[in-house]
Each structure stands twice: as structure tokens, then as C-alpha cells.
Amino acid sequence: MPPDTAWLDPDQQRSWRAYLVGTTLLTERLDRDLRERHNLSLPEYEILVRLSEAPSKRMRMAVLADSVSHSRSRITHTIARLERNGFVERVSCADDRRGVEAVITDGGYRALEDAAPTHVAGVRAFLVDLASHEDFGAVGRVFDAVTDKLVEANPAADIR
Amino acid sequence: MPPDTAWLDPDQQRSWRAYLVGTTLLTERLDRDLRERHNLSLPEYEILVRLSEAPSKRMRMAVLADSVSHSRSRITHTIARLERNGFVERVSCADDRRGVEAVITDGGYRALEDAAPTHVAGVRAFLVDLASHEDFGAVGRVFDAVTDKLVEANPAADIR
């Protein structure tokens, strides 16, 4: 192999690949379950969760974007889709007239309530319950560190 | 909240969300680095790695698909792209005339050698080196379990 790079040792290599294929499979599966049974994609679901938790069930587009780590453009498109399906409404901000808030509708809330048990069951069955509490805690720590590193690296971070 | 589902406890919830946003950020970043500096996407890179490691630098499409856990269709399209860029060639199998093998070209191999240091540096900087050896080992274990579970769940597993 080529230069003097600090390659991964065999353990790290195996873990890294396990992570890559595991993630692929997992998100594929969770996404499929939501789509088939509840007509929602995983990212859409994530967004509804955030909205449902927000005070008065609404969020500014940019805040929402940051909270799920998607680009602004992506959020615009996704919210547009959710709006077409009647799960979300777009209302323009009173105080900042550039701004737009996404509000989850009653229908959206119901869809979310429907979908949540399916989703959580999947997260458990295909991830959480497969790991010891400690191991899963480690996953949390690791990806917290990843997030910190990557938002620090990309300051003020609009992702794009 | 709704029914009698086994929700995640607060720790699990935090870990799960950390994983979700961390993964998003990480793959986004690794992909971007490869694209900008080496004109390869992360999935393309993964494929070249597999091919480069294969005996005589070739693989049947289906085997390749399984090894990176992508759908057959996706592999077809991706290989088509790689072929257009001159990184891979498609040759039809001698023994099974339905079959096709993807072969990495010299150009592809060179591109891979170029890209590898960048990529590994990223994997280290934004993931591996941020975690203790034990924690990263846990990540490996967890996602190995995920993979096992999901492949078992979807027997013979062509993904689609």
C-alpha cells in the first residue's frame, strides 16, 4: 500500500466496517418500516418528533435544520413534502418577516403517535436491545464526540 | 404520550439521538472530503476498496452488492458511474453467462491509492481518534450485532 499514512489497526478496521454496514442496514430497515406502515420516511419522522417536542409545536426552519443536522435546502424540501401530506403547516414569522415557522398539525401529531411505537420497537429490536447498556452508552459517547468535533470544525455551522 | 410501548430510557434516548446526528455529520463530511479532493463518493470509495482487495481485483455484482449492503440496482448504477470515470470495467462471466464481474482498472487503483490517505485521516480525525479503544470496540460489537440481526431477519438477504 501507498504512503506513510497512519492506517487503522485490524481491530479498528473491523469496527469501522461493522459500523458502516450496520448503519446502512439499520437505517434502511427503520426507514422501510416507517414508510410501509406509516407513510413517513425516517428523516420526516425525526422532524415531526422535534416539532412535537417544541414549545407550542413549532420551530423556525433554521433551528429545525440544525437540530437534525440537515441543510437548509433539504429542510425546505422535506417540509414542503410534509405540508403536502398535511402533517405540517408553514407560517411566516410575525417578528422577522424573512422567517418561517413549521408547525405540526393535529394530523401530523396523530401520524406521529401512530408511528412512534413501530419506530421505537424497531430501534430496540435492531439496535438498543442487542447491546449491553454499557456498550450502547459507549456508542452515545462516541457520536457525541463526533458531533462536537464536526460542529467545532465547521464554525457557526449552517452545514452549508 | 400514546400507548404501552417500551420507550427508551433517557440514557438510551440521548445515545440514540447522538448516534443519529453524529452519523449524519460524519458521513456527510467523509463524503464531501472524498468528492472534493478525489472525485469519489464514499460509497464509490467503499466499492473500490472491496474490489482492490478481491483476488484478481474483481467481483461478481451480487457479491459486491452484499459486501457493501447495497441493493443490486444501486450497484449497477454506481458501477456504471465508476465505469464512465474509467475506474472500473465490466466483464461478463465466462462460466455463468448471466453474470457480470466488476474489475478495478489501473486508473481506479491509482485513484484509490490517492484517496485512501485522505479518507483514513478523516476517519481517524472525526471518529476513531475521538474514542477510547474500548469505546470504539463497543461500537464495533454493537454494529456487528445489528448486522447479524438484520441479515438473519431478512434471510438469504438480497436486501431487495
Next chain:
DNA sequence: GCGAGAGAGTTGAACATTCAACCATAATCG
């Protein structure tokens, strides 16, 4: 041998995401 599946892979349309250009409003500064 041959006809009915099963397996390998491709195709093209539908859909989602990214990318770059863009409009509108706000904030800043001379």
C-alpha cells in the same frame, strides 16, 4: 430435452438530496 420457475443483472421512471443561484428582509456602518 423441454417447459416452468429461479437467479443475475439492467433499465427507466419516480423520488430524495445536493448544489448554486436567487429573492426578500434585517442589520450594520459610514
Next chain:
DNA sequence: CGATTATGGTTGAATGTTCAACTCTCTCGC
């Protein structure tokens, strides 16, 4: 103030992925 720049968000085209239908070859039972 008025011009400039920054911020919030959208748009449409390009790119990538998924989905369902399809072709071709192989296999197996008769």
C-alpha cells in the same frame, strides 16, 4: 438615513437512490 452586507429561506436543475418491471440465462423436474 442610504448603501452594503449578512441572514433566512426558497427554487430548479443535476445528481443519486429506490422501486417495479423486464431480459436473459440457468436449473430442475418431468
